[in-house]
Amino acid sequence: MNRTEIKSQFYNIIDSHKNQVITYANFLNKNSELGFFEFNSSEYIYKILYNLGLKPKKISTTGLEIKFSGINPGPTIAVIAELDGLTVPGHPFYNIQNKAAHACGHHTQSAILLAIIITLCNSNFIRQINGSIKFIFTPAEELIDINNRIALYENNKISFLSGKQDLISLGTFDEVSLAIMTHSAPLNKIYKVSFGGKTNANQVHRATFYGKSSHAGGYPDKGINSSQAAYLSNLSINNKRINFDSNDNVRIHGVYSNDNNSINTVPNKTFYEGKIRVKHFDKLKNITQSIFRSYIGSAKAVGCDLLIEKFPGYHPLIQDSNLINIIKDNALVFYDEKKINHISDDSQSGGSTDMGDISTLMPVVHPLFHSAEGEPHSENFVVTNNELGIFNPAKIIAGSIVDIMTNLHLQKQIIESYKRKYSIQKYLSIQNNEFEKITVKNMK
Numbered sequence: 292m293n294r295t296e297i298k299s300q301f302y303n304i305i306d307s308h309k310n311q312v313i314t315y316a317n318f319l320n321k322n323s324e325l326g327f328f329e330f331n332s333s334e335y336i337y338k339i340l341y342n343l344g345l346k347p348k349k350i351s352t353t354g355l356e357i358k359f360s361g362i363n364p365g366p367t368i369a370v371i372a373e374l375d376g377l378t379v380p381g382h383p384f385y386n387i388q389n390k391a392a393h394a395c396g397h398h399t400q401s402a403i404l405l406a407i408i409i410t411l412c413n414s415n416f417i418r419q420i421n422g423s424i425k426f427i428f429t430p431a432e433e434l435i436d437i438n439n440r441i442a443l444y445e446n447n448k449i450s451f452l453s454g455k456q457d458l459i460s461l462g463t464f465d466e467v468s469l470a471i472m473t474h475s476a477p478l479n480k481i482y483k484v485s486f487g488g489k490t491n492a493n494q495v496h497r498a499t500f501y502g503k504s505s506h507a508g509g510y511p512d513k514g515i516n517s518s519q520a521a522y523l524s525n526l527s528i529n530n531k532r533i534n535f536d537s538n539d540n541v542r543i544h545g546v547y548s549n550d551n552n553s554i555n556t557v558p559n560k561t562f563y564e565g566k567i568r569v570k571h572f573d574k575l576k577n578i579t580q581s582i583f584r585s586y587i588g589s590a591k592a593v594g595c596d597l598l599i600e601k602f603p604g605y606h607p608l609i610q611d612s613n614l615i616n617i618i619k620d621n622a623l624v625f626y627d628e629k630k631i632n633h634i635s636d637d638s639q640s641g642g643s644t645d646m647g648d649i650s651t652l653m654p655v656v657h658p659l660f661h662s663a664e665g666e667p668h669s670e671n672f673v674v675t676n677n678e679l680g681i682f683n684p685a686k687i688i689a690g691s692i693v694d695i696m697t698n699l700h701l702q703k704q705i706i707e708s709y710k711r712k713y714s715i716q717k718y719l720s721i722q723n724n725e726f727e728k729i730t731v732k733n734m735k
């Protein structure tokens with residue numbers, strides 16, 4: 292069979308398994324879980340793969356990996372899905388038990404991978420290729436829920452606070468030459484798929500303000516109010532915003548998390564989970580120092596002790612133009628050119644993804660499929676169009692796999708023209724240097 296015939300066989304197999312794949316997507320959507328705790332989703336996917344006769348490898352806390360190897364050696368390509376949801380109360384599929392919802396559409400990524408894996412199991416394509424295809428279901432793309440992640444880190448369950456970072460440290464990407472993933476996006480009047488653009492680097496930290504409890508009505512003078520120190524630090528941070536260079540695309544935001552304070556007691560411990568995002572990774576350091584001064588000064592003003600714990604964040608996502616062209620060629624089977632959006636290389640999203648970290652190590656592509664109502668990460672973001680959000684993306688990625696795995700010249704072109712920013716070893720040393728703890732004592 293030539294490439295066109297293999298692709299059309301793949302499209303047919305995907306079409307004949309639609310009901311099955313929709314069942315998988317619906318289950319995952321209704322059972323969303325937070326990063327590194329996607330145990331039910333992982334177990335569910337494991338069973339599906341096992342029933343297909345496959346033996347997935349368990350990686351990190353909840354990740355899964357399945358590798359299809361061709362008859363001869365060759366490059367390994369990775370196709371990635373993210374398992375995690377977000378805490379968005381009020382979302383129609385909010386999982387009360389796990390405090391999570393797929394308000395970013397990550398369940399469609401797993402559905403797409405499962406559709407492609409089913410396709411490979413129902414064809415003899417793998418027996419014709421050189422090299423391997425590795426499907427990776429990764430935990431924890433969203434860098435959130437920091438208290439629980441720090442607990443996992445301190446118990447040696449994870450080495451980094453994000454899924455792909457942890458997988459890099461575990462060696463999952465050691466032998467991988469390029470990586471492909473998909474992401475859902477809001478429905479668009481013109482476009483069905485968008486390619487390109489960059490994302491911000493980020494940095495995450497937790498500031499813990501320690502005060503002294505006392506009766507809030509009877510003896511407020513005996514207490515030291517940790518919440519007030521945290522509020523004061525936010526006033527200071529907000530005053531700094533006017534001084535950031537608008538070209539740096541700076542975002543600073545945070546949440547007060549799990550402080551368990553009660554109104555009748557002067558709070559003695561307040562957690563603040565903070566995030567800093569900026570265009571270039573190198574600029575994080577100065578902004579971070581400035582923000583940390585706000586915590587330190589506010590703790591001193593109120594008389595609180597302070598612990599700041601800083602963790603490695605994400606690198607900007609930079610996508611590979613060769614891979615973009617391959618995915619685009621395959622998208623043209625389903626959409627005419629006018630429905631395909633090329634985001635300019637200069638365009639910088641305020642958001643961040645740990646796919647950015649992978650993009651410092653190998654060529655990657657991260658197309659956006661416009662298939663959802665509402666705004667990403669909001670309570671009204673729901674993938675409503677399965678053709679646009681699951682089946683066409685599965686066919687486009689499956690077709691791209693056919694192109695890459697059957698064309699040695701193309702493989703060589705992608706791999707050799709990519710300029711790697713870091714080796715995996717260098718990347719891990721840079722990330723490990725980002726861990727930092729600052730302790731300040733102000734209480735007598």
Ligand SMILES: [Zn+2]
Pocket residue numbers: 395396397432474
């Ligand atoms: Zn996402």
